Amino acid sequence: MSPREIFALRDYLGPDVAGRTISDARQVVSLTNSVGRTCLGDRLGELSGRSVMLAVSDQLISAIAMTEIDGVAKRMLLCPPDLNADHFKTLMEDAGIDAVVTDHPERWTDVETGMVVAAQSPVGAAAPVRTERATEWLMLTSGTSGVPKIVGHTLEGLTGAIVADGPARGGSAVWATFYDIRRYGGLQIFLRAVIGGGSMVLSQPGEPIGDHVARLKARGVTHISGTPSHWRKLLMSGSAADFSPRYVRLSGEIADQAVLDGLRAAFPDASIGHAYASTEAGVGFAVNDGLEGFPASLIGNRNGVEMKIEDGSLRIRSTRTAHAYIGRGAADLTDREGFVDTGDMVELRGDRYHFVGRRGGIINIGGLKVHPEEIEAVINRQPEVRMSRAKSRRSPITGAIVVADVILADGQDAARSDEIRARILADCKASLAPHKVPAVIKFVQSLDITAAGKLARRDA
Incomplete structure (x- = not known):
């Protein structure tokens, strides 16, 4: 058998689809032409085969850098901008980091690492980049006050649900999310924009929600996701008026009936649903019937995602899950059968399972x-x-x-x-x-x- 062809994120970009952009509150960059531009100057080749920490505060620069580094580096650790700097040393040792890509290189002069590469706003690149390998994507768990766990993914696993869903319906999509794209939920939306042929509007830390929504409207956002808490803040702000996305999704927290009904009232013409996903378990399923919880019929093996309930906890096995926790003394991510114990507790009520909370909460x-x-x-x-x-x-x-x-x-x-x-x-x-x-x-x-x-x- 011939080896499977290796795809990198840049392979989904190119001049065949015109007009694609990625933007933040300050600038708009062409995604269509991004394969001919670089955030890393002439230093990308130095990252070949290395374990890279992507510690870029600017979300747009980070997005472009991801498309450059994937397929070149051995592994890439995505660091959200709020990561406690006291954890850098431990995370770098656990992930075997030997290069740091950052837009603030002056902050790394006293940190022991093999290489520091400065990232900047994208400029013209001198030569095309060749895909060399399947880069391991490393993400950090959230919700802990201590050192976060490092979770290992492949691009194939991260994009499994996206490929299965196919391109967004109704023409070219303009995607947005309240998440940061260095977190699992935000990364999924960024990948959907890149792979599905759409554009992307990024969130801006500290931006008033009214200004953020005004940007979303100005950029013609059609598809948007966030946590229920994100959406409640939007509904409370009064900014939903005249904003008319055609696709609204919730994830990351329990979507109760009240927030689903509130979004239906605010966006009567939109497809409104909630998805189950986590950094460890990957994308499990989506519910689009307007009701909280999920049908009991989803338990079992559906479209390559197998779910079961054990001791009241939802457990998932699929090719979309992460493959391991990374680091010294890291715990097993799955049980002996390959299931991820999500820690999300559910209760069967009639023919529907309802989420009741986190085991640790x-x-x-x-x-x-x-x-x-x-x-x-x-x-x-x-x-x-x-x-x-x-x-x-x-x-x-x-x-x-x-x-x-x-x-x-x-x-x-x-x-x-x-x-x-x-x-x-x-x-x-x-x-x-x-x-x-x-x-x-x-x-x-x-x-x-x-x-x-x-x-x-x-x-x-």
Whole structure:
């Protein structure tokens, strides 16, 4: 048998599809012509066969650099811009990094590494790049205060769901995401734009959401994704008016019925769905029927993705999953049968599984386990509520109680707060076990969101 042909990301770019761009808040760059441009000057050849850390603060430069490095380097570690610098040394040792690509080379003068290559805005390249090898893509897990885990992927695995879905329907797509493309969810959208022949509009850290959405509208965005928390912030901002994407997707957190219904009201003509994916498990499935949870019929082997429920946790096996955790003493990523234990807990209700929370996110109330997401789903379905956060608080009497911070929907009269609080409590008492009912409900103006776009969860 002849060896399989190796494809790199740059092989999906070229002059055959005109008008493709990638843009941020400052500039627009042609994707069509990017194979003839470089962010790395004349130093790309020096990265051949090396293990490269891509530590570029600028998202657009990082995107172009990815297309250059893939197929040249042995492996490429993607670093989101909020990564704690104290973790660099450990991550570099675990990943065997011997070269760093950065747009701030002055910050690396005291770091022991084989090579530092400066990245800059793309300029004309002197010579075409030849694909030499299948580069290993390394990504970092989110949601931990310690050193993140390094997860190893292949480009083939990362693009498995994209290739299976085929090009976006309805003509050339303009993609956008609230995620950073150095995180799994954002990378999936960037890869969809590159492989599917579309354009890409990048998010900008710290950009007011109204300005961000104005950019999305100006660039003609048709396809956009984000976490439920991202979407709740958009709905609260009032910026959805006159924004009319035809494809809206949620991932990264539990998509409860309230946020799905809110998006349906805001974007009545869009295809609205939620996808299940994680850095370790890859893309599992998408749900497009407008309902929270997923049909029980998805359990089993469908289109090469096999799922099962064990001890209440969703487990996935497919060619889209990562192949290993990387580093000294790294744990096994899969069990003996090749399944990734996602740690996402589900519950069968009728013919549908519902996500109830993370195994590691359980709070303890008087010795009883509580998933805060289950409480939030009940609170969020109140028409007066836009977003909520349930957590535990120490109590001298019971040891701990549930408290809830709640953001009211636009137009709600603060004078009705006692009435709304009573309605929330009544629904919680009717829907939840007594120990899950919030003892305190506080109305707030905002809730913290992590750099990964998820609701920040810190118990009192």
